[in-house]
Amino acid sequence: EAQVTQNPRYLITVTGKKLTVTCSQNMNHEYMSWYRQDPGLGLRQIYYSMNVEVTDKGDVPEGYKVSRKEKRNFPLILESPSPNQTSLYFCASSLAGGWETQYFGPGTRLLVL
Amino acid sequence: QKEVEQNSGPLSVPEGAIASLNCTYSDRGSQSFFWYRQYSGKSPELIMSIYSNGDKEDGRFTAQLNKASQYVSLLIRDSQPSDSATYLCAVNEDSNYQLIWGAGTKLIIKP
Numbered sequence: 001e002a003q004v005t006q007n008p009r010y011l012i013t014v015t016g017k018k019l020t021v022t023c024s025q026n027m028n029h030e031y032m033s034w035y036r037q038d039p040g041l042g043l044r045q046i047y048y049s050m051n052v053e054v055t056d057k058g059d060v061p062e063g064y065k066v067s068r069k070e071k072r073n074f075p076l077i078l079e080s081p082s083p084n085q086t087s088l089y090f091c092a093s094s095l096a097g098g099w100e101t102q103y104f105g106p107g108t109r110l111l112v113l
Numbered sequence: 114q115k116e117v118e119q120n121s122g123p124l125s126v127p128e129g130a131i132a133s134l135n136c137t138y139s140d141r142g143s144q145s146f147f148w149y150r151q152y153s154g155k156s157p158e159l160i161m162s163i164y165s166n167g168d169k170e171d172g173r174f175t176a177q178l179n180k181a182s183q184y185v186s187l188l189i190r191d192s193q194p195s196d197s198a199t200y201l202c203a204v205n206e207d208s209n210y211q212l213i214w215g216a217g218t219k220l221i222i223k224p
Contacts, residue, residue, distance in 0.1 A: 042216035
């Protein structure tokens with residue numbers, strides 16, 4: 001089954017404790033991206049990747065890191081989480097870029113205390 | 114700052130009626146336009162995409178694009194309770210890698 005998977009689905013952590021949210025797709029997509037979704041603000045792009053080893057900042061990259069060492073994986077790293085990073089996070093992928101259908105993972109709900 | 118604006122709602126529509134959702138965007142260079150549906154607690158899924166001026170129909174859904182006025186709309190005919198969701202409008206500039214998203218309109222279909 002073609003899909004985007006994210007882990008974990010739910011996470012409660014404390015300020016400053018490094019965490020990684022994994023994202024994997026099995027559709028051989030070139031393009032992957034991370035979003036956060038907050039009430040009233042819609043989806044905001046954190047980082048995106050056009051291909052292996054090629055990443056770029058989205059609209060809200062501060063406090064986040066990403067890597068794209070393999071085509072299928074695009075982990076999101078929070079080196080020192082803060083309460084303002086409490087949010088719902090989505091990973092998405094598409095064949096080549098933002099002009100195509102985005103396929104979303106199920107989401108990761110993060111609470112930073 | 115490129116923006117996509119949507120009325121947050123909620124928009125309440127009786128079952129069987131036509132639901133009309135609107136979206137305006139600021140960047141005249143935008144070329145690709147998308148409507149996604151998001152059920153509560155779930156991830157967004159594509160409903161319609163539209164690339165040229167005019168109407169595009171798919172079943173009960175019709176997307177309308179007017180580039181001169183910089184708006185795109187989604188009509189849902191014969192609305193069903195299962196259409197109750199938040200509808201997200203997304204816009205892409207000409208082959209730019211980023212999508213700009215609206216905050217979404219919450220639609221409630223009343224039986």
